[in-house]
Amino acid sequence: MRVSELAxxxxxxxxxxxxxxxxxxxTATKNIDNGYKFYNQSAQQRLKFILSARQLDFSVQEITSIxxxxxxxxxxxxxxxxxxxxxxxxxxxQFQAALMLRDKLRNAIHDWQSKxxxxxxxxxICHLIAGGFDE
Amino acid sequence: MRVSELAxxxxxxxxxxxxxxxxxxxTATKNIDNGYKFYNQSAQQRLKFILSARQLDFSVQEITSIxxxxxxxxxxxxxxxxxxxxxxxxxxxQFQAALMLRDKLRNAIHDWQSKxxxxxxxxxICHLIAGGFDE
DNA sequence: CTTGACATATGTCTTAGACACAGGTGTATG
DNA sequence: CATACACCTGTGTCTAAGACATATGTCAAG
Numbered sequence: 001m002r003v004s005e006l007a008x009x010x011x012x013x014x015x016x017x018x019x020x021x022x023x024x025x026x027t028a029t030k031n032i033d034n035g036y037k038f039y040n041q042s043a044q045q046r047l048k049f050i051l052s053a054r055q056l057d058f059s060v061q062e063i064t065s066i067x068x069x070x071x072x073x074x075x076x077x078x079x080x081x082x083x084x085x086x087x088x089x090x091x092x093x094q095f096q097a098a099l100m101l102r103d104k105l106r107n108a109i110h111d112w113q114s115k116x117x118x119x120x121x122x123x124x125i126c127h128l129i130a131g132g133f134d135e
Numbered sequence: 136m137r138v139s140e141l142a143x144x145x146x147x148x149x150x151x152x153x154x155x156x157x158x159x160x161x162t163a164t165k166n167i168d169n170g171y172k173f174y175n176q177s178a179q180q181r182l183k184f185i186l187s188a189r190q191l192d193f194s195v196q197e198i199t200s201i202x203x204x205x206x207x208x209x210x211x212x213x214x215x216x217x218x219x220x221x222x223x224x225x226x227x228x229q230f231q232a233a234l235m236l237r238d239k240l241r242n243a244i245h246d247w248q249s250k251x252x253x254x255x256x257x258x259x260i261c262h263l264i265a266g267g268f269d270e
Numbered sequence: 271c272t273t274g275a276c277a278t279a280t281g282t283c284t285t286a287g288a289c290a291c292a293g294g295t296g297t298a299t300g
Numbered sequence: 301c302a303t304a305c306a307c308c309t310g311t312g313t314c315t316a317a318g319a320c321a322t323a324t325g326t327c328a329a330g
Contacts, residue, residue, distance in 0.1 A: 004277065018279075019318050034325055036278060042257075049260045056243065056264070057236055060317065070255040077252035080261050081244075088240040091233055098230040101192055105223040108191060109216075117212035120205040122177075125184045126215050129191070139308070153310075154287050169294060171309060195286065 003028075006039045010048055017047065025050060025064060053080075057087055138163075141174045145183055152182065160185060160199060188215075192222055 003021075007014045020026050021037065026046050028037035039047075046067070053063045062083050069076045112128050124130060138156075142149045155161050156172065161181050163172035181202070188198045197218050204211045247263050259265060 002277080003279090013318085014278080015318060015320085022280095023317095034278080035280095036325085045258070046260070049264060052264050054317095056240060067260065070260045073254065075252045075254045076261040077263055080263050081247065084240055084243055084247075088237065088244065091237050091240060095230070095233040095237060098226055098233055102223065102226050102230060105191060105219055105226060108219055109223065112216065112219075117210045119208065119210045123180070125181070125202065125205045126211040128212055128215050129184060129187050137309080148287085149309085150287060150289085157311095158286095169309080171294085189286095 001039050001044070003037060003039070006044060006047065009044065010051055012047075012051060020047065020050060020060075023060070023064075025060070025067065056084060057091070058083055136174050136179070138172060138174070141179060141182065144179065145186055147182075147186060155182065155185060155195075158195070158199075160195070160202065191219060192226070193218055 001009070003014045003017050007017045017026070017039075021028055026039070026043045028039045028043060030037055049067075050063055053066065054060075058066075066076045066079055066083075069079055108128075115128060118124075118127050120126065136144070138149045138152050142152045152161070152174075156163055161174070161178045163174045163178060165172055184202075185198055188201065189195075193201075201211045201214055201218075204214055243263075250263060253259075253262050255261065
């Protein structure tokens, strides 16, 4: 299959497939006539795995490690478990960060409700932001 | 003041100051002897504003627009209000995304609790991830 | 054969700084 | 004075994960 056919079959974009091909995560044969790449079913299987792992927010680098492990005949499961645990912890942090930012933005909007717009002075660019927020 | 002195005075890093200088957000004079950059109080004021806006997750590009508006003597407040509203909406989305990812990861860990590790087959790289999650 | 619509490969671009490198500066010592 | 060593500086390069631009290739209709 060609790049778009493969991409469509797994609901992703040709650019994504090309990227994974470029960095060697999936392989393709090259048509000598026109230089087009052709992917076999094995590549499709592999791409399916990659996309699933990306859904869990695994980085491409992590997936590379997993596939490398697997390619050597070893079980990648321990590595996968480790990554998913660590990703959960990290997501928890992002979650809290988003929460705090949301509050900060809400406060800003609320506090600014009653304040007028002003032209900048040499001292102040925009009095709404002025000095700072959480310091 | 030199780059580190300015950075320390506002609790940021020299690299950050250099970056803003490089893209022209703040300006500095150049010592001819050694090429070192020198910043005046106006630059400090400007940097303070930039850092405050970054705290609200404004992009550097957005801040560039705001400063440009302000530099022309116009009030940047309307633009600031607009950006903060839009950033709030976007943060809400990130918030929901983090929430969903967290659940997905928790489910994965839970579902995998009882499953053993397996060596890869030609068909399957890691049976834990196997086919997919939210499709 | 040619036109036009679509597909492809390759190279460049993106964010917001972090990091590596080579050289400058300043001060405590010999 | 010279030297050693710790710290500072500017410039150039690198990052993640594709998106986008460009030049070329393909294929069916006319």
